[in-house]
Amino acid sequence: MSHDVQIKIQELVKELNQHNYNYYVLAMPTIGDYEFDKKLEELAELEKQYPEFQDPNSPTLKVGGDITKNFKTVKHKYPMLSLGNTYNEQDLRDFDERIKKEIGSNFEYVCELKFDGLSISITFEDGKLVQAITRGDGVQGDDVTANVKTINKIPHQVYGDNIPKKFEIRGEIFMHKAAFERLNQQREVLGEQTYANPRNFASGTIKMQDSAEVAKRPLDCFLYFLYTDNHRFKTHWESLNEVKKWGYNVCEHNQLVPNIETALEFIKYWETERFKLSYEIDGIVLKVNSYAQQNELGFTAKSPKWAIAYKYKAAEAFTKLKSVTYQVGRTGAVTPVANLTPVPLAGTIVKRATLHNANEIERLDLHEDDTVIVEKGGEIIPKIIRVKEELRSAHAQKINYPTNCPECGTPLIRKEGEAVHYCPNEEACPPQIVGKIQHFISRKAMNIDGLGDETIEAFFKNKLINNIQDLYQLHLHEDELKKLERFGEKSIYNMLKGIEDSKNKPFEKVLFGLGIRYVGETVAKKLALALKNIDNIINADLDTLIAIDEIGIRIAESVRTHFDNPKNIAQIEALKQAGLHFEIIEVEKTAVSEVLAGKTFVISGVFENFSRDALKEKIEENGGKILSGISSKLDYLVAGDNMGPSKLEKATKLKIPILSEQELLNLITQS
Structure with a gap:
């Protein structure tokens, strides 16, 4: 029996890690979120019952949860030095000659891809990961152990x-x-600042x-160098x-080569082949192989x-710049795109380049038919870096x-402090309507088959949906659906079944699917967890919303604006009538004690030993109740570091007792 369980755990780990690879690396998922989550739950339950069979690469170990209020600075045992670098072949030959003068000609190189990411040094004791430190200044770096433990590889x-x-x-x-690309697109539709390249996003x-x-x-992470007090190996390649x-x-793709000529062939090969990789590299590293x-x-x-x-x-x-067109997203954000005369670049034919916003057009001083220089380096999406004004x-x-929406003609608006222009006509601008529906059915939202x-x-x-x-x-409208091209009875049946099944999606998925600006999946x-149902969210004032963990004024105002619109309230009522879930289904928690029964708490700030979710769970399992905002009905405010001053001021004004993390624990153990 135990042998069968061990095999089952191994199979689930292998399968789920493959699904993660398909989704994150290939961008070709082969399984739905719900099915993945169910398999993950099955694996977690088996690991709980049989901890001796848990795989150190199990996806259940990579979910995180620790809060770090500030990163401890740690001195490197072995300094993390920078590499000398060059852009030309002669410098490499000179480097090779210097080595020959020092140690003769009997040596090899290990050629490695130079990844465009963030350097990390990880310490293991007795085979167990105990600490992960960033490069920092090379002498000391930040302890990011909790975050590094979430990386699957x-x-x-x-x-x-x-x-x-x-x-x-x-x-x-x-x-x-x-x-x-996928995460940046999600940030863009939420109106959040996008990252310029994968390295910045990873960092x-x-x-x-x-x-x-x-x-x-x-x-993801590639490991490329081992440090020990006593060398177990004679060469880098062996290690x-x-x-x-x-x-x-x-x-x-690492390669052991006998001389500089072979190394140069390796460099030349990857100069073009690098564009076929699923990740960015910006060069090649040569290392003398022998540790001696x-x-x-x-x-x-x-x-x-x-x-x-x-x-x-x-x-x-x-x-050549052929034209500039403007795309309107589901939030109304208007993004300019440069349409170019097709040109080969970095292994692809580039026809378009991003222009980001009005500021970028102004910075480049773009004119019609300009000759432009397009770059595709660390940035995945080609961009125009400058104009050849002399041409x-x-x-x-x-x-x-433009001053008006290119799709519906509505005057554009630009909020103070933001770079993006928006079309405010969300109820009648076609790409906004379509975009909102596409967002609702998307994988992260309702995932409608x-x-x-x-x-x-x-x-x-065809005016079947608006x-x-x-x-x-x-x-x-089945009869009308059958008249559409590529819509047979089976596809119509599958679609209608997918729509019907979506009525079982949890409240937080429905809420995310509504497409409220700045309200991403996590928010x-x-x-949903804080306010329990849609009516509480609709009726929540700004103070109540801001009191919720990770909800700032920008998000709170966006939520209020959305639900102050009568048409959005009517939409909620129509979806309620359709049978969608608009409240959290509470899971009954096992009570540890009733020492906090009848007491209410708000948790704010960052804590030393517990995450906020862990503190909430501790309060609830001891009979206490978590409130979403500070009011005269509150019994205690549990305050950590970096707590918002407005909450502290309000609690002080209402004379609400303020507890530290330790005082809360004392209250539980001493009651």
């Missing part, structure tokens, strides 16, 4: 016959292109305070192959003398950002 425990008792392994944390993610949020952003056996993710020879060569103050990085120049091309026609007209973006466009064009609630009336869940 970094094991929490490694096994093998030749593992040192304590060692450091170094690598590069990065984000795959497909994940970057920003690894320094987030809540590791549960880090876990939702798919990071890379050994740590791969221990369970570390080592890049499969590395020691003989030594270091300068800043870098090792036995390694060098060759960096590729960002790919650029000249082309501009004397009669060329300046490109002016049988419906896709093209289908929604076709339904809107809003979200119309989806739940499509069963009344929707926070709102």
Whole structure:
């Protein structure tokens, strides 16, 4: 029996990790969210019953949850030095000659891809991950252990016959292109600041305070160097192959080469092939293979003398600007796009480039028919970096950002402090209507089987739907559906079944699907958990909304604006009538005690030993009740660091007792 359980756990771990790879790396999911979550729950339950069979690479170990109020600075045992770098072949030949003068000609190089990410040093003791430190200034870095533990490719425990008792392994944390593009698109539709490239996104993610949020952003990591007090291996190549056996993710494209000529061939090969990778690289690293020879060569103050990085120049091309068009998203954000004369660049044919906003058009001083330089380097999406003004026609007209919506003609607005223009006509602007419905059916929201973006466009064009609630009336139009191209009885049946099944989706999915500006998947869940049902959210004032964990004034005002619109209230009523869930289904929690029975609490700030969710759970399992906002009915405010001053001021004014984390625990244990 136990053997069968062990095999089942191994199968689930392998399957779920493959699904993560399909989704985050390939951007080709082969399983729905619900089915994935069910398999993950099954694995977690088996691991709970049989902890001896838990795999250190299990996806259940990568969910995070720890809150870090500030990152502790830690000195590196082995300094994290920078590599000398070059952009030309002659410098590499000179580097090779210097090495020959020092140690002779009998040496090899290991050629490695230079990943465009964030350097990390991870310490293991007895095979167990105990600490992860960023590069920092090379002498000391930040302790980001809780966040690094959420990365799927970094094991929490490694096994093998030749593992040192304590060692450091170094690598590069990065984000795959497909994940970057998808997450950036999500930020864009929410009106949030997008990242310029995957490296910035990965770097920003690894320094987030809540590791549960880090876990939702798919990071990856290649490990590339082992440090121990006593060398177990004679060469770098030998160590890379050994740590791969221990369970570390080592890049499969590394190559051992006998001389600089072969190294140059490797560099030339990857100059074009790099664009086929699922992640960004910006060069190639050459390392002398022998550890004895590395020691003989030594270091300068800043870098090792036995390694060098060759960096590729960002790919650029000249082309002509044909026109600038403007895309209107579901939130009304208007994004300018440069349409170009097609030009080959970085392995693809580039026809379009992002212009971001009106400021960028002004910065470039774009004119009609300009000759422009397009770059595709660390940025995944091609961008115009400058204009060849000397080639501009004397009669060329300046490109002016429109004052009216290109789709519906409504005057555009631009809020103070924001770079993006918006069309406010959300109820009648076609791309906004279609975009909102497409968002509602999307994988992260209602995930309705049988419906896709093209289908929604076709339904809107044929006047079968004009809003979200119309989806739940499509069963009344089967005859009209059959007249549409590519819609047979089976596809209609599957679609209508998918729509019917969506009525079982939980409240937080429905709330996210409504497409309220700035209310992403996480915020929707926070709102749903805090306020329990849609009526409480509709009636919540700004103070109540801001009191909720992670809800700031911008989000609160957006929620209020949405529900102050009578048409949005009518939409909620129509969806209620259709049978959708608009309240949290409470799961009965096992009570530990009743010592806090009848007492109400609000939790605010960042705590030393517990996350806010963990403190809430502790209060509730001891009979207490969590409120969403501060009022005269509140018994206690539990205050951590970085708490909002308005909450503290209001609690003081109402003479509400304020507890520290330890005082709350004392209240529980001493009552």
